Amino acid sequence: MPIAITIHILAAVIWVGGMFFAYMVLRPAALDLGPPQRLSLWSRAFARFFPWVWVAVVLLLLSGYWMILFAFDGFVNVGLYIHIMNATGILMVLIFLHVFFAPYRRLNRALASADFEAAGQALNQIRILIAINLVLGLITIVVGTAGAYYT
Template sequence: MYSVIITLHLLGVVVWVGGMFFAHMALRPAAVEVLEPPQRLPLMKRTLDRFFPWVWLAIVLILGSGYAIQFGILGAGAGLHVHIMQGIGLAMVALFCYIYFLPYRQMGRALQAGELPQAGARLAVMRRIIGINLVLGLVTIVIGAAKPF
């Protein structure tokens, strides 16, 4: 059962952190190079429209499997690194919820209204927070790999 739980946990991490890495480090810079804002902003919105449901699923997998590992398998034996990963993970979820419920929705409304500068400003906010979440996710991966439980 442990192998199933850890596999679900890792799949969630790969989807979320890998998706952030791709979007932040490859998709957006390429889009900036070849597309003007009237084309780039809808591309980014559509990309996030497709990615964010996967992030929600990843969050469920990561938290569900993480708590199953912490409380069902490790119990009192959970080391400090587990608690650190949990804290970082919860901070990442909070940042994602902020992105999803505020600037992402505001960007969509601005695009629908044809207000490209406002949509671009909302995307810039999301980009900064996604960058923070990406760093937090990579740090958490290093903690998990460097201090296996």
């Protein structure tokens, strides 16, 4: 259990912390750039961040379900906070999958053809979805860490 929970927490920190950095630090700093530079910066930043998100997603799912199945002996034996954490985590994964396979691909295709208007629209959709995922991630962290004390 100590290894699984450590992996779980580190993966969550990498994913949610990366979204926090992107939304609260990089986004305001990039506003000073013109559209071609700003859109290119985001594409390159996502190209470096998203592989880490894939690793985090796999590790979160494996470690989380390992703990549920082997440390708690199944979903029947876990508290409500684990069920909430599971639901919000799955929703976050689904949102990430959509971001990765839809607007992120549109962003890169638009940049490849120098269509900065379409790239901007794709980036705006990514921005909204990352904001939603960031809020969900912070809620999930609060529920996962404090939930055991309220059951």
